[in-house]
Amino acid sequence: MSDGLQLPKFSIGVGDRFAHQAKAQLAACVMALKAGVEVVPVWNKSNREHMIIGSEPKNTRIAADEAVKELGWTKPYFLDADHINLKTVERFMEPCDFFTLDVADMIGKPADPEEVLAFVHRHPELVGEVSIPGVETPFQTDIEFVKGVANKFLAAVQDAGKIYAHLLEFKGAGRFVPEISMDETDYPQTPVELLIILAAIADEKIPIQTIAPKFTGRFNKGVDYVGDVAQFTKEFEEDLAAIAFAIKQYGLPANLKLSVHSGSDKFSIYKAIHDGAKKFGAGVHLKTAGTTWLEELIGLAEAGGSGLEIAKEVYAEAFAHADELCAPYATVINIDPAALPTPETVNGWTSEQYTSALRHDQSNPAYNQSFRQLLHVGFKVAAKMGDKYLSALEANEESVARNVTTNLFERHIKPVFLGL
Incomplete structure (x- = not known):
């Protein structure tokens, strides 16, 4: 069930x-290769992010292709249409070769009773x-x-089957990597x-990777x-076991692997x-996104001068519009308003502060996770700045790029893929 385009064993979703x-992101993958492990980049950017920023998926494709050419990357790389459905997929069709099928809205919606019964009969x-x-223990x-x-x-x-069929019609078999996202539900599977879900996916003939x-x-x-890290460890390993079993039982692609969404900065579970x-x-796909945007801000602040001023301006605006910025992410952020410094305080900070x-x-007593989370969802502020922000990135490219590369390689790739 897995002819055509293959996602290698280790991959990292890099949002930009x-x-x-x-x-700068690809440079981290180059460093990984030199350290002895192939970790391929999957550039991901959701429809919501494109809408906020006013960009198109083809812009991401152009940036990725140029980076690959400039660094002489000869390994695979991919462009992810992140969290798409039938309403949003069209603009991603041409430039993308990896599609995260988002079926969150359908989870929990009752299926046809006859189809449920037919499924049970098919799978004694x-x-x-x-x-x-x-x-260890049979279920x-x-x-x-x-x-x-x-x-x-x-x-x-x-629903995923319908999206996949639509993609198949446009892209052709074996010309893209399908992923299914089941993480946006109330309780862990x-x-x-998970085995039951994988049986259903196999029935739909979706060759998910x-x-x-x-x-x-x-x-x-x-x-x-x-x-609970111990509980996560147990679940992660049992999910790996369920996938290995499903590959043999249902003929799913041999390279099918777990994808860890919102995977950036989850340092305490990287060893697990x-x-x-x-x-x-087994393989792993670690999905990161906003961590790169935060490293841009760090790079700007570190550069000092006008770069630091831009970083301060982004915070002041984010602080002023916190409720609006946080609302779409309410279930995946946890900000203590009392821990947020005032813009007046931040305006007096040095680059180091x-x-x-x-x-x-986390070893730095000055680290402020509420400050970090507000800025994480504050990229809309930079988007509204337009050329002013982009010009600052270009003027401070060395500082920004160094932070982006170091963050991805040292804090993400090394512990997850190299075990260091």
């Missing part, structure tokens, strides 16, 4: 809000004692349980629930994981991700 850091192996190699299910899970997820999988399940804990934007992937010989508050270094 303003299409200026493709070269999911009823009773379900043993998954690599999971005990019954027909009602499988019907319940199917009822929750079948309509979503069928158990391994047996990555799947993003929901994990326990909070994956807040731009800050560390909040939750690395160790789990190593234990199962600004970067110390923003850079994700």
Whole structure:
């Protein structure tokens, strides 16, 4: 089920809000290759981000292609139509070769009762004692349980099937990488629930190469994981086991792997991700996005002068419009308003004070995760600045690029893919 374009074992989703850091991001992948591991870049930018910034997916394609040419990158690379559905996919068709099928709106919507029943009859192996190699205790299910899970997820999988069929018609078989996102739901899926979802995906004949399940804990934007690391570790490994089993059981693509969404800056679970992937010989897709935009701000602030002034201006505007900026991200941020410095205070900061508050270094007492989260969702402010912001990036390219590359390689690639 996996002919054609193949996503390699290790990949990293690199968001680039303003299409200026493709070269700096790719430089981190070059460093990984020199360190002995191939981690391929997948540039991702959602429809919402394009709408806010006023950009087109083709801009991201141009930036990625130019970076690849300039750095002489000969390994694969991809462009992700991030979280698309049938209403938003068209503008991504031509430039993209990786599609994250977003079926969040359909999760929990009841499926056709006859189709649920047909699914259960098709899959007697999911009823009773379900043993998954690599999971210590077999799962005990019954027909009602499988019907319940199917009822929750079948309509979503069928929706993914419609999006995939539409892509197939335009792109052609084997000419793009499909991912399904199941992470935007209230509760994490158990391994047996994931197995049921994968059976449904196989029934729909969607040759997914990555799947993003929901994990326990909070994956807040731009800050560390909040939750029980031991529980996450158990879930992650059991999900890897369920995927390995589903590949054999249902003929899904051999390179099918877990995708960790909102994966940037989740430092406390990176060891678990690395160790789990190593234990199962599995691949991983780590999706990062806003962390690059924050490194742009750090680079500007670090450069001082007009760069620091722009960074301060972005914060002042974000502070003034905090409610509006935070509303779309309410479920994935956790800001303490009392911890936010006033713009007047920030306007008096040195470069070091600004970067110390923003850079994700938890050993620094000046690090302020509320400040960081507000700026994470504040890219709309920079978008409204237009050429003023972009000119600042270009004028301070060395400082910005250095921070972008260092952040991706040292804080993300090394712990996740190299185990360092």
